[in-house]
Amino acid sequence: MKTSLLQKILAQEDLNFLLTNRVPRIALTRFMGWYSQIRSPLLARLSIAVWRCFTDLDLSESPPQRYGSLHDCFTRPIRPEARPVDADPDGLCSPSDAIVGACGAVEGTRVFQAKGYPYELAELFGPNQDTTPFHDGVFVTLRLTSAMYHRFHAPQDLSVEHVTYLSGDTWNVNPIALQRVEKLFCRNERAVLNTRLARTGEPIAIVPVAAILVASLRLHFLDTLLHVRYRGPNEIPVQASFRKGEEMGWFQHGSTIIVFAPRGWTLCEGIANGARIRMGQPLLRPAVPPAR
Structure with missing residues (x-):
């Protein structure tokens, strides 16, 4: 698959470790718990679009649906x-x-x-x-x-x-x-x-x-x-x-x-x-x- 610029940057080990660990981990985790539960299909679509910049997200195996929150996408079922x-x-x-x-x-x-x-x-x-x-x-x-x-x-x-x-x-x-x-x-x-x-x-x-x-x-x-x-x-x-x-x-x-x-x-x-x-x-x- 085509590798994005962000993925290339995060492949640098020192930078990856800094960005994903030398941060307020628990505070960010609590924030994500709150943010992902916000019920807004528009916000969910925008968040998923940003998410795709970092990962090769594939939703094709899940039943077609309109995600009401980022949490719904995170915990999506599959066929x-x-x-x-x-x-x-x-x-x-x-x-x-x-x-x-x-x-x-x-x-x-x-x-x-x-x-x-x-x-x-x-x-x-x-x-x-x-x-x-x-x-x-x-x-x-x-x-x-x-x-x-x-x-x-x-x-x-x-x-x-x-x-x-x-x-x-x-x-x-x-x-x-x-x-x-x-x-x-x-x-x-x-x-x-x-x-x-x-x-x-x-x-x-x-x-x-x-x-x-x-x-x-x-x-x-x-x-x-x-x-x-x-x-x-x-x-x-x-x-x-x-x-x-x-x-x-x-x-x-x-x-x-x-x-x-x-x-x-x-x-x-x-x-x-x-x-x-x-x-x-x-x-x-x-x-x-x-x-x-």
Whole structure:
């Protein structure tokens, strides 16, 4: 696609980091939360036009509509046929559209956000969570850009048993920031979704991580909207079940989802740093196929 002048400018790493991180991040995020909710089709059209200057925004997969606010565009649905869900009942599909970031084996309790930048599972999950099931397991980091489809879905038939919400900062989560800010994911606002697979009973953790301009995280099984002003409770018991591919929630802007599976799982073919993936495509599979 044709690259705009703004995109070329933002490709300069030092300038990109300065413009997207050395700014009042939380204040800008709160402002975006307010601004995006303004109900004005004209303002929405103008805002979308500006947005297109920075990204390759494609609205063709969404049902034709007149957006009443920028929020409506951020959280737009897409036609179901645009995202077929992998039919393998034993595998995990991608919960979202994304660019794959760091992925692979959890080294004991250590995970990498980028080469040379490790963090501990306990630092990401919070002090009250037992991370033992994911020691020596496998993980995949999925980065949603601002132009992508922002809703996320169940990677397999599962039940959500608990949510831990951790308030935090809103650093940008692009590769430039991940190579400069130590333990970035552990600093940012995030929610840890503890789930259990219906077929095997194995635990799977889904961790949506917010970023600059991400003004809210909507989980369909919670009445509370999670955002930078929310202060608790941090531990939220949940009883909710989802079928594979069923929508679980959305970000109000682009951000990151990290998926953790226990030992015995492996990356699907083609899942590697930098790969582009769509919701529903194969993500993780059992290293040894289960007996039928």
